[in-house]
Amino acid sequence: MNDFWQTVLTFSQTLTEKIGTSLLRDFGKVKATQKSDGSLVTKADRWADEEIRRAIAETFPEHGVLSEETIHILPENDWCWVIDPIDGTTNFTHGLPIWGISLGLLYKGTPVFGAVRFPKINQFFHGYWYGNSGLQGPTGAFLNGEPIHTSSEEPGGGRLFNLCARSTAIAANPFPCKFRLLGVATYNTLLVACGAALGGVEATPKIWDIAAVWAIVQGAGGVWVALEPEPVFPLQPGEHYGSRPFPSLVASRSELVPIFKPLVQCIAK
Incomplete structure (x- = not known):
């Protein structure tokens, strides 16, 4: 193998x-x-x-x-x-x-x-x-x-959290990190994998935005959280994935999910 x-x-x-x-x-x-x-x-x-x-x-x-x-x-x-x-x-x-x-x-x-x-x-x-x-x-x-490994740091004013273009409404409310928006779904997520950011959110990613980084982020010690009730994977043969979005939160470790998820869950509504 x-x-x-x-x-x-x-x-x-x-x-x-x-x-x-x-x-x-x-x-x-x-x-x-x-x-x-x-x-x-x-x-x-x-x-x-x-x-x-x-x-x-x-x-x-x-x-x-x-x-x-x-x-x-x-x-x-x-x-x-x-x-x-x-x-x-x-x-x-x-x-x-x-x-x-x-x-x-x-x-x-x-x-x-x-x-x-x-x-x-x-x-x-x-x-x-x-x-x-x-x-x-x-x-x-x-x-x-x-x-590379995800960060073990705690949220704070000097820590980063990545947004996508369709999740900027989150920035209107208090948040425990500084925001960055780079315009590339995979890179937003990979910054979590390499420890540069504590988390990130994508409101409407498609499967090609997710598939590669899903493995890399978790291989680096991070967690991937679907913001809809149904899990992202496994995909089903015969299903059409051209227009289906997968709202997702990525965090550097599981302990941060209860902090970030309530603040970003609104993008999946």
Whole structure:
């Protein structure tokens, strides 16, 4: 099994580096169009999506694919990659350096591995979280090959909590941390994984915003809390996930959930 995980990691590192190098040529130079759900897409998103799907089909022909740009119905395959070719398209088109390429690997509908590369700032995150899957292999979470861990600090005026564009109403009320909003769902979450922030909230993330970082955050010691009654995972084969949001809270450790959750639960209503 360890050979399999090494293949998965090497594939993710090599592919995201290749795609990222090519995307840098279009960074800040392409125009976006609006999709039916209000999100943006560019020719660069579509190109990267096609290249990633082709590479998966060649390297893991028995694996399925779920992708923001093309495939929204979960296939029957036990193993399935979830792709976001450019997370942060708005940043990408406006020349802002925080945007990434996200790859999550599901086993029977639940993420067990994630990899996200941010080419412009030269950061590659990856991590493993097997939960109740029965799988074994490497553990933990990493940034550029070095282990990362969530923070053990207490909330306070000098600590950070990340918001998304649709959760800014939270800032109108007293909160025990300073807010940051960076415009990229995966990066907001990964700042919790590497200890820079104590928590974060996403009001309307889609499955491609979540799949990779779900594994990385928990591999780093963090917790993921669904803000709706139904759990996020496992996903169900045959279900359409193109328009379904998954309001979520991420915290650096379980003790902070009772502090943060009442303050952010309103975004799921």
